[in-house]
């Protein structure tokens with residue numbers, strides 16, 4: 001018996017949540033039970049009341065706004081506790097048509113995928129400016145390169161996860177859980193499949209992409225940090241190389257003239273070259289240290305996965321129709 005939980009992170013979505021919920025399918029082939037979970041991230045417009053009125057099965061409320069990354073992780077944790085075998089995440093602004101959910105879970109049911117990502121086909125989205133399209137494509141290309149996956153639309157939030165993938169993922173960066181999860185999944189060797197979808201017309205401006213500059217900064221910092229988490233030695237070595245090469249060239253310059261009988265020339269090259277070589281060496285040693293630390297992170301990751309699995313295999317408490325759980329601040 002396969003249980004699907006559809007989770008919807010919400011921040012002030014009272015206006016569009018009802019339409020989003022009404023659009024969700026009530027039956028999906030291969031799924032015995034479908035439940036909905038709304039994670040209200042400190043909304044002040046009565047989003048939780050709308051969720052109650054619409055008969056949402058589970059509602060989690062944050063006392064204050066904690067951001068989407070934390071909200072998404074709380075949603076995954078709650079879905080796992082509620083016994084979900086598959087978790088679908090969708091936006092509360094009715095951006096993604098609910099009728100794609102059967103297609104989204106199909107590759108999971110056929111065991112072809114651990115994570116399925118809806119590809120919004122940014123070229124086809126009329127309200128995206130050419131600049132926004134190019135940026136989204138550049139972002140997705142960078143994520144593909146860094147993660148070693150072939151995801152065409154990395155920032156898409158409409159996705160399905162297996163229980164096992166949800167147990168393994170731990171959101172590490174605050175700004176872009178969408179990229180974070182792809183890079184983690186790629187590095188862990190989870191199978192990611194993409195399916196094409198068409199999105200509904202926007203009901204309101206994007207909250208996450210407040211401005212182009214903010215978007216680029218958030219995405220770039222997420223990608224660089226995660227690359228450094230997963231490939232620390234390479235990251236630090238790449239950073240050290242310019243210092244080492246310049247230092248070496250300056251030394252060679254001095255040495256060349258030294259051999260040709262002009263030992264007092266280019267003494268400055270020796271001083272600056274030595275400084276640069278030392279800086280390069282230090283950066284490289286930081287990389288070695290970070291590489292050792294990353295092995296500990298891998299062990300912690302595996303321990304956490306096994307611990308969560310054990311914790312969740314304990315008998316579940318009797319379920320209630322509505323949980324109004326307050327996540328700890």
Ligand SMILES: Nc1nc2c(ncn2[C@@H]2O[C@H](COP(=O)(O)OP(=O)(O)O)[C@@H](O)[C@H]2O)c(=O)[nH]1
Nearest residue numbers: 009010011041067068071091092093206207208
């Ligand atoms: N928890 C939480 N959710 C947010 C926040 N900002 C946006 N969201 C939710 O994240 C989802 C995606 O937001 P949206 O503005 O549609 O972003 P876009 O689809 O990337 O343009 C929606 O369901 C929002 O309610 C936030 O600060 N906290």
Ligand SMILES: [Mg+2]
Nearest residue numbers: 091092093095
């Ligand atoms: Mg949206």
